[in-house]
Amino acid sequence: MKFLTxxxxxxxxxxxxxxxxxxxxxxxxxxHAVPGGVVLxxxxxxxxxxxxxxxxxxxxxxxxxxTPDQGRRNRIELLGSGWxxxxxxxxxxxxxxxxxxxxxDDRVRWVDPEHRKVxxxxxxxxxxxxxxxxxxxPEHLFAWIMGEAESLLPASTLPLExxxxxxxxxxxxxxxxxxxxxxxxxRRGNAGPGSxxxxxxxxxxxxxxxxxxxxxxxxxxxxxxxxxxxxEFVLRNWRYPAEGPTKNQFEQxxxxxxxxxxxxxxxxx
Numbered sequence: 001m002k003f004l005t006x007x008x009x010x011x012x013x014x015x016x017x018x019x020x021x022x023x024x025x026x027x028x029x030x031x032h033a034v035p036g037g038v039v040l041x042x043x044x045x046x047x048x049x050x051x052x053x054x055x056x057x058x059x060x061x062x063x064x065x066x067t068p069d070q071g072r073r074n075r076i077e078l079l080g081s082g083w084x085x086x087x088x089x090x091x092x093x094x095x096x097x098x099x100x101x102x103x104x105d106d107r108v109r110w111v112d113p114e115h116r117k118v119x120x121x122x123x124x125x126x127x128x129x130x131x132x133x134x135x136x137x138p139e140h141l142f143a144w145i146m147g148e149a150e151s152l153l154p155a156s157t158l159p160l161e162x163x164x165x166x167x168x169x170x171x172x173x174x175x176x177x178x179x180x181x182x183x184x185x186x187r188r189g190n191a192g193p194g195s196x197x198x199x200x201x202x203x204x205x206x207x208x209x210x211x212x213x214x215x216x217x218x219x220x221x222x223x224x225x226x227x228x229x230x231x232e233f234v235l236r237n238w239r240y241p242a243e244g245p246t247k248n249q250f251e252q253x254x255x256x257x258x259x260x261x262x263x264x265x266x267x268x269x
Contacts, residue, residue, distance in 0.1 A: 062074065076088055097113055099112055103142065120262050144220060145217070152175070195225060
């Protein structure tokens with residue numbers, strides 16, 4: 001009987017120990033609870049910094065695009081004044097300039113050096129779809145790259161989820177925010193009739209980077225369901241302030257005799 005009692009004691013003790021360990025693991029996996037009002041304040045502070053600057057910025061990286069028609073991956077260089085004027089330079093396999101995309105005001109131009117032609121379209125989702133097969137408004141795309149979004153609805157932060165504190169912006173976009181700093185972890189919304197997008201962010205570790213109020217994304221993965229599109233920006237070596245794109249840079253392709261095509265001219269203002 002003493003032997004059986006000893007066995008029972010060992011079994012019960014082991015079970016209690018395992019249960020205690022499981023409870024500790026559960027606690028470790030539970031996200032730190034941050035009040036919704038605090039998350040909203042941190043988001044607003046982060047967004048204010050992004051809107052104040054940097055006005056002129058530059059970044060190197062890669063862009064991978066998968067569409068129903070093709071897939072490609074290129075090294076890119078982005079240069080911008082806010083997100084209203086942006087130049088994206090696309091490098092070829094031998095680091096030559098394979099193409100340039102210029103977005104300025106209400107126009108987007110695709111410069112093809114090999115064929116000495118410029119294709120100009122409206123700065124709309126239809127225009128960008130015509131150029132690169134991605135139906136997203138350029139203004140929205142560049143704002144996403146900068147980590148910017150609209151202000152949130154009052155008291156819109158919901159309980160924490162694995163992706164962060166879920167909120168809703170004034171334009172109906174759903175945002176998942178990092179409770180610790182208010183930065184966007186994920187965003188979702190409508191990309192057009194019957195189409196939806198999802199953008200997931202990776203941010204650098206502030207401790208591993210130089211101190212800066214303007215912490216920029218390391219990568220952004222954007223997916224659309226209709227049409228099925230995936231874009232992934234991997235962004236390195238953010239620089240600001242930087243020289244912004246000028247009108248001369250925007251117009252120089254035509255100045256040297258490139259032909260100008262306007263395939264969507266009927267929709268141009």
